[in-house]
Amino acid sequence: MSNIETLVKTLVEKHGKTRNSLMPVLQGIVKEERFLSEEAMISVACELDLSAAEVYGTASFYTFLDTVPRGKNVVRICKTISCHMKGKDEIIEALENALKVKVGETTSDKKFTLLTANCLGWCHKGPVMLVNDAVYPEITPQKAIEVIEDYVKNTK
Amino acid sequence: MNEFLVNLKINNIPVSVKEGTTILDAAKILNFKIPTLCNHPDLTVAGNCRVCVVEVEGSRLLSASCATPVSEGMEVYTNSEKVRTARKHVIELLLSEHNADCTKCFKNGHCELQDLASEYRIGDHVFIDMVKDRSKLADMSSPSIAKDDSKCIRCQRCVRTCEELQSVSALAVINKGDHQKISTFMNKPMDDVVCTNCGQCINRCPTGALTERTYLEEVWNAINNPSKHVVVQTAPAVRIGLGEDLGYKPGERVTGKMVAALKHIGFDSVLDTDFTADLTIMEEGTELLTRLKKALVEGEKVALPMMTSCSPGWIKFQEHMFPDLLNNLSTCKSPQQMFGALAKTYYARKKGIDPKNMVSVSIMPCTAKKFECNRPEMRDSGYQDVDYVLTTRELAMMVKQAGIDFMKLDDEHYDSIMGEGTGAAVIFGATGGVMEAALRTAYEIVTGREVPFKNLNIMPVRGFEGIKEAKVLINDVKPEWKFLEGVELSVAIAHGLHNANELMKAVREGKVVYHFIEVMGCPGGCLGGGGQPIPTSPEIRQKRASAIYAEDEGLPLRKSHLNPEVALIYKEFLGEPLGHKSHDLLHTHYKVRKRY
Amino acid sequence: MENKVLKRVDYIFQESSVVEVIELITKTFKKTPDDIILDVIDSGLRGRGGAGFPTGLKWRFAKNEDSPVKYVICNADEGEPGTFKDREILETVASKVLAGMCICGHSIGAKEGFIYLRGEYNYLLPHLSKVTDDFNNQLKTKNIDFTVYIKSGSGAYICGEESALFESMEGKRGEPRNKPPYPTISGYNAKPTVINNVETLVYAYMICKMGVEKFKELGTKDSRGSKVFSVSGDTPNAGIFELELGMPLKDFVQDFGDGDTKAVQVGGASGHCVPRKHFNETIIGFEGIPTGGSMMIFNSSRSMYNVLHDYLEFFTEESCGQCTPCRVGCQQLLKGIEAVKKGERKPQYLDELKKLSATMKVAAKCGLGQSVANPFNSIIDNFREEIIY
Numbered sequence A: 001m002s003n004i005e006t007l008v009k010t011l012v013e014k015h016g017k018t019r020n021s022l023m024p025v026l027q028g029i030v031k032e033e034r035f036l037s038e039e040a041m042i043s044v045a046c047e048l049d050l051s052a053a054e055v056y057g058t059a060s061f062y063t064f065l066d067t068v069p070r071g072k073n074v075v076r077i078c079k080t081i082s083c084h085m086k087g088k089d090e091i092i093e094a095l096e097n098a099l100k101v102k103v104g105e106t107t108s109d110k111k112f113t114l115l116t117a118n119c120l121g122w123c124h125k126g127p128v129m130l131v132n133d134a135v136y137p138e139i140t141p142q143k144a145i146e147v148i149e150d151y152v153k154n155t156k
Numbered sequence B: 001m002n003e004f005l006v007n008l009k010i011n012n013i014p015v016s017v018k019e020g021t022t023i024l025d026a027a028k029i030l031n032f033k034i035p036t037l038c039n040h041p042d043l044t045v046a047g048n049c050r051v052c053v054v055e056v057e058g059s060r061l062l063s064a065s066c067a068t069p070v071s072e073g074m075e076v077y078t079n080s081e082k083v084r085t086a087r088k089h090v091i092e093l094l095l096s097e098h099n100a101d102c103t104k105c106f107k108n109g110h111c112e113l114q115d116l117a118s119e120y121r122i123g124d125h126v127f128i129d130m131v132k133d134r135s136k137l138a139d140m141s142s143p144s145i146a147k148d149d150s151k152c153i154r155c156q157r158c159v160r161t162c163e164e165l166q167s168v169s170a171l172a173v174i175n176k177g178d179h180q181k182i183s184t185f186m187n188k189p190m191d192d193v194v195c196t197n198c199g200q201c202i203n204r205c206p207t208g209a210l211t212e213r214t215y216l217e218e219v220w221n222a223i224n225n226p227s228k229h230v231v232v233q234t235a236p237a238v239r240i241g242l243g244e245d246l247g248y249k250p251g252e253r254v255t256g257k258m259v260a261a262l263k264h265i266g267f268d269s270v271l272d273t274d275f276t277a278d279l280t281i282m283e284e285g286t287e288l289l290t291r292l293k294k295a296l297v298e299g300e301k302v303a304l305p306m307m308t309s310c311s312p313g314w315i316k317f318q319e320h321m322f323p324d325l326l327n328n329l330s331t332c333k334s335p336q337q338m339f340g341a342l343a344k345t346y347y348a349r350k351k352g353i354d355p356k357n358m359v360s361v362s363i364m365p366c367t368a369k370k371f372e373c374n375r376p377e378m379r380d381s382g383y384q385d386v387d388y389v390l391t392t393r394e395l396a397m398m399v400k401q402a403g404i405d406f407m408k409l410d411d412e413h414y415d416s417i418m419g420e421g422t423g424a425a426v427i428f429g430a431t432g433g434v435m436e437a438a439l440r441t442a443y444e445i446v447t448g449r450e451v452p453f454k455n456l457n458i459m460p461v462r463g464f465e466g467i468k469e470a471k472v473l474i475n476d477v478k479p480e481w482k483f484l485e486g487v488e489l490s491v492a493i494a495h496g497l498h499n500a501n502e503l504m505k506a507v508r509e510g511k512v513v514y515h516f517i518e519v520m521g522c523p524g525g526c527l528g529g530g531g532q533p534i535p536t537s538p539e540i541r542q543k544r545a546s547a548i549y550a551e552d553e554g555l556p557l558r559k560s561h562l563n564p565e566v567a568l569i570y571k572e573f574l575g576e577p578l579g580h581k582s583h584d585l586l587h588t589h590y591k592v593r594k595r596y
Numbered sequence C: 001m002e003n004k005v006l007k008r009v010d011y012i013f014q015e016s017s018v019v020e021v022i023e024l025i026t027k028t029f030k031k032t033p034d035d036i037i038l039d040v041i042d043s044g045l046r047g048r049g050g051a052g053f054p055t056g057l058k059w060r061f062a063k064n065e066d067s068p069v070k071y072v073i074c075n076a077d078e079g080e081p082g083t084f085k086d087r088e089i090l091e092t093v094a095s096k097v098l099a100g101m102c103i104c105g106h107s108i109g110a111k112e113g114f115i116y117l118r119g120e121y122n123y124l125l126p127h128l129s130k131v132t133d134d135f136n137n138q139l140k141t142k143n144i145d146f147t148v149y150i151k152s153g154s155g156a157y158i159c160g161e162e163s164a165l166f167e168s169m170e171g172k173r174g175e176p177r178n179k180p181p182y183p184t185i186s187g188y189n190a191k192p193t194v195i196n197n198v199e200t201l202v203y204a205y206m207i208c209k210m211g212v213e214k215f216k217e218l219g220t221k222d223s224r225g226s227k228v229f230s231v232s233g234d235t236p237n238a239g240i241f242e243l244e245l246g247m248p249l250k251d252f253v254q255d256f257g258d259g260d261t262k263a264v265q266v267g268g269a270s271g272h273c274v275p276r277k278h279f280n281e282t283i284i285g286f287e288g289i290p291t292g293g294s295m296m297i298f299n300s301s302r303s304m305y306n307v308l309h310d311y312l313e314f315f316t317e318e319s320c321g322q323c324t325p326c327r328v329g330c331q332q333l334l335k336g337i338e339a340v341k342k343g344e345r346k347p348q349y350l351d352e353l354k355k356l357s358a359t360m361k362v363a364a365k366c367g368l369g370q371s372v373a374n375p376f377n378s379i380i381d382n383f384r385e386e387i388i389y
C-alpha cells in the first residue's frame, strides 16, 4: 500500500465509512499533503464507495481542497476589501519578489505556494496572511518576508 | 394514506390538487405552460435554472415552480410583468455565456434553449458576450458521446442522470462560481473515465452540450460509393421509436415505413437485428441450459446466475464496477455484433460479395453500440464486423435529408437473408423482453410444451418496476432434460444501471439466488435507449412498450426457435448452438476495467 | 420610532468557565423545554447571522417536529467580508456558545450538536476542541444527554448559507437547497435541525442567565438586545464592539469614523452602502438596516468603484454557481461596471444592470444571489459618478 492509501485508510477509519466523512477525510489529506493528488482522490473514492468524479467535484468546490500540487507551505494573502484598503497589494508584491513566483505558483524548491484568499475574518487587523493554518494579522511587507524566512528555516 | 386536496388559484383560476403537487404540475392541469430547463420527469428536482419562476401573492421572492409545492389559498401568477422580466433575464443570461451557433449545432431544431430563445424573441440581447473561447474543441474522445461545454447551461440534468438513473457518476459538477462546469474526474476525456456510453445523459440534455458522435456523413459516403455493398440492420426498438422524430406520437409502430425509407435512402440490403436476436436466444438459451446442466448434474462450479450480454452499456458498467462477476455474463455477443459477424461471413458468402467491399451499418436505439462496434474484439469476420452505428435520431435525420415524406410511405418488407424475426425478438426492445423470449424457447425445448402463460405473454417479467423477479416451475420434462425435473427456475430483471447496480450488489453479497438475470443498461430497456428520440419520460416509455408488445402479438411467429432463417443458418453454416462456428463468430470475452 | 443612542454593552464577552455554564444549564433545565422556548420568544431575540429570524420561533418549529433524531448546529462559517466577531466569541467565550447549543438541544429534543467552523479559523481548533471535550465530559457527569462535535469548512463562503452548510456536512458540494422544506423540518441528514449563528446562541444563553426582562431592556421593539459589531475600514477604532441595537448610524460614525467618513457599508459585502447624506436617518437594526455585524467605513480617499468591484469579484468567485441569475448575473454585473468604466458601454447600461440585479434579488435560489443587489444598487445609486468616471 502506498503512503497515501495508508493515510486515507487511517482517516476513513477515524471518521467513518460514509459520505458524511468525505470532508474530514479530504481535509485530513490536505493537512498532510497540502493538496489532493489524483491517487489520493481515487483512494478516497474507493474507500467511501463514491465515483472519482464525485470526489473531485466536491473537492474542487472548496478553495482549501486544492487538486493541483502545492508547496509544503501554502501562503494565502487576503485580497478582500478591508485588506485591499490596508495594502494587500504591497504584501503580495513583496512576497512575489521574495519567493520569485507569481500568485498561484509554487516555488521551484516546492517549499511555498503563493495564493490569495477571500476575507479571512481579520478585517480590523488587515492586511492578513495565512500560512497553512497559522494567521498573521497586521502584516507589513517586511514582516511578511520575515515570517517566510522563519518557514524557510523550519522546513526541511 | 389520506390524500389531502389543496385549493389554490393560478392566474385567477381556481384548481384543487393533491398535497405535495408542485406549482408547475398544478399549472399543467390548467394548461398553463411554464417554461423549464433543469426540470426533468425522470430526475430529482434541482431548481437551479430559475426559468420556471412564478409570482406567488404575498411573497417578495419569485418561486421556482418546479421546486415549490402548492399550499392552501396560494395565488400564483405565471405570466406577470415581474415573472416575464425575470424569465427573459434568465434566458438572456444563459445565452450570454452560450456559444449559440445554432446553425452549426447538432441540436439545431431540437434544442430546449433554442426553443425558449425563439419563444421569447431574444434578439441581440443586451448583456456582454461571455463565451470564453468559441474555438474550443468539444471532447470527441469517445466513439459514442460528444461533449461540448460551450453549449452547456449547467442544468445538471446529465449529472443527475448519470448518478440517479445509472449509478455511474462519470459526470460531476466541478468548481464553483464563475468556474463551475460539468466535467469528469480531473477533466479527463470521456473515453478515459467510467462512462458506459449509455447516452442517457444525452437523452436528457436540453441543449447541444451532450450529443451522440454522429456518423451520418460516413454512412452517406458509403451509400454513394458504388463499389460498396451497404447492409443495414435495424434493432427492435427503432421501429417503435423512429416515428416520434418524424411526426408521429409516441407509441406508433412504423416498421414497414422504416424499411421503405431505408430502401429509398439507398441501402443495398435492409435487414433486421431481430434475426440475430432470435439467434441470441438459441445461443444464450443453450448456454444457460449447459451451465445449469454442469451445475446440477456434473456438480461443476459454473458461474451462476448467468447474465444477459445484449446491452453494451451494461457490459462496460460490469467491466468497471463488478469485474469479479464477468464470468457470470453470457459469452454471447449482442445481437448487433452477431449480425455484424455474420453479415461479413455468412451473408457475404451466400450473396457472393467480397466482405472487403461491404459496409455494415446498424440503426440502434443506443449510443453504447457505437462504442461496442469499435471494440477490438469485434472483428471476428476478419474485418470490423459493424462499421457504423447510427441512432434512431440519426436515422430520422437521414430520412429528412433524403427528402422522404415518411408518413406517406407504403410499408415494405425486410430483405432476405437475415431479414426475418419473430415476436420474441421484437420484445428484446423492452425490459424483460430477452427474459421472456428466452423462457418461451427454453421452456419449450425442455418440456415440449409452450410456456404456461396465457397467449405466451409472461406478464411477471414485463413492466417498469426497477427489479423484477419471476419463478417458473419446470416439470414433465423431456427425457434428455431429466435433471431439470421439478426445478424452479428463478430469474430476475433489472433495467437502468442504477437498478443493475443494486441487483449486482445483492448477487455479489449472496443475498439473492437466481439462475438467470436480464440486465438492460437503459431505463425501460432499449425502448428508452440513449439513441432514441428526445424527449423521454415514464409515459413515453410506457407507450413505446405497449407498441412493442403489440408488434409481438401481431407477428405470426412469436418464438425464436421457430424463426426459419435461424433454423437455416444452423443447418447451412453454424451447425449447432454453441458449436465451433458459433464460438468463433457469435461469442466474445470481456475485459476487466478499472472503476477509477 | 424609538430613539436610541449609541451605547456600549458588555454581556457577550464576560468571562465564563465551563463549570459556570454547566451550573446555569442545570438550573435552566428545571424549566420545561416549552417554558425555555417561551422565554426565548418573549425576549424578542432574533438571529444574529444576518437574516434575523426570531430565534424562539425557530426552536419551537423544531420542537414541534416528531422525530427521534434532531440536531443543533452552530453556524461558525463567518465568511461575510467585514465580519469577524464570531471568531472572537469562540476564541474567548466558547463555553457560552456550547451552553447555548445545549439549551437549544434540550428545548427541541436534540442530542447532538455541531459547530461548523470555517476552514480559515482552523487555528482555533485545538482550543475549541479542548473546551468542547471538557464541556461534553461535564455534561456526561451531570447525566445530560447532549454532545457537541466540531466540523470544519474548507474555504467556501456559501457554506454559511444554512442548507449549503448541511450539504457540506454531508460531504457534498455546498449548493443551497430548495426551500421549502426549511431546516426545522429537514436539515442536516434530512432531520429537523436548528441552525443558529454563534452570537445568537450566546444571547440565548444570556437570556436564560440574566432573565428575559433584563435582555429586553436593551434595543427597540423590533430589535431587542445588543449585538456584536465588527468594525473595519477607515477607522481609528477598528475592532469588535458590543452595542445596543437601534442606534442611528450618525452616532456610530461619530464614535468610529475618522472625521472624513464618506460611506458605511452596513452588513458586509451583501449589505447596504449608506452614504454620508443618509447617516442621520439610518437606524441600525431590523427596522432600519439589519446587519450580521459588519460595519465597513470608507473615507473620501476611497473609490467606490473599487469597493463595488471588490464585492462583485467576491460574489462571482463565491457563488456556488448552480443557479443562472447568480452565476451569470454576478459576472455580468462585474463585467458591466468594468465596461462602463472603460467607456465600452454607455453610462445608461448601469440602468440595465440595475434591472438585472432586481431580477437576481427575486429569482436567485438563495440569499447570496438575492443580496447582490444590495451593495450594487446602493453604491450605483449613491456614487454613480464614481462608477462612470
Ligand SMILES: Cc1cc2nc3c(=O)[nH]c(=O)nc-3n(C[C@H](O)[C@H](O)[C@H](O)COP(=O)(O)O)c2cc1C
Residues within 6 Å of the ligand: C046, C047, C048, C049, C050, C051, C052, C053, C055, C075, C076, C077, C078, C079, C080, C157, C158, C159, C160, C161, C162, C163, C195, C196, C197, C198, C200, C201, C366, C367, C368
Ligand atoms: C450566502 C450566505 C452566507 C451566510 N453566511 C452565514 C455565516 O457565515 N454565519 C451565519 O451565522 N449565518 C450565515 N448566513 C445565514 C444562515 O443561512 C442562517 O440564516 C443563519 O445561520 C441562521 O442563524 P441565526 O438565525 O442565528 O442568524 C448566511 C446566509 C447566506 C445566504
Ligand code: SF4
Residues within 6 Å of the ligand: B098, B099, B100, B101, B102, B103, B105, B106, B107, B108, B109, B111, B112, B113, B114, B151, B207, B208, B209
Ligand atoms: S445548443 Fe441549442 S441554442 Fe445552443 S447552439 Fe445548439 S441549438 Fe443553438
Ligand code: SF4
Residues within 6 Å of the ligand: B145, B161, B162, B166, B168, B169, B170, B171, B194, B195, B196, B197, B198, B199, B200, B201, B202
Ligand atoms: S453516457 Fe451514461 S455513463 Fe456516460 S456520462 Fe452519460 S449517463 Fe453517464
Ligand code: SF4
Residues within 6 Å of the ligand: B151, B152, B153, B154, B155, B156, B157, B158, B159, B182, B201, B204, B205, B206, B207, B209, B210
Ligand atoms: S451538459 Fe447538458 S444536461 Fe448537462 S448540465 Fe450541460 S446542458 Fe445540462
Ligand code: SF4
Residues within 6 Å of the ligand: C158, C175, C176, C318, C319, C320, C321, C322, C323, C324, C326, C327, C364, C365, C366, C367, C368, C369, C370
Ligand atoms: S444564488 Fe448563487 S450561491 Fe445561491 S444557489 Fe444561486 S448560484 Fe448558488
Ligand code: FES
Residues within 6 Å of the ligand: A078, A079, A080, A081, A082, A083, A084, A118, A119, A120, A121, A122, A123, A126, A128, C081, C082, C083
Ligand atoms: S478583508 Fe481581509 S480579513 Fe476580511
Ligand code: FES
Residues within 6 Å of the ligand: B035, B036, B037, B038, B039, B046, B047, B048, B049, B050, B051, B052, B053, B064, B065, B066, B067
Ligand atoms: S425548471 Fe424550475 S428551476 Fe429549472
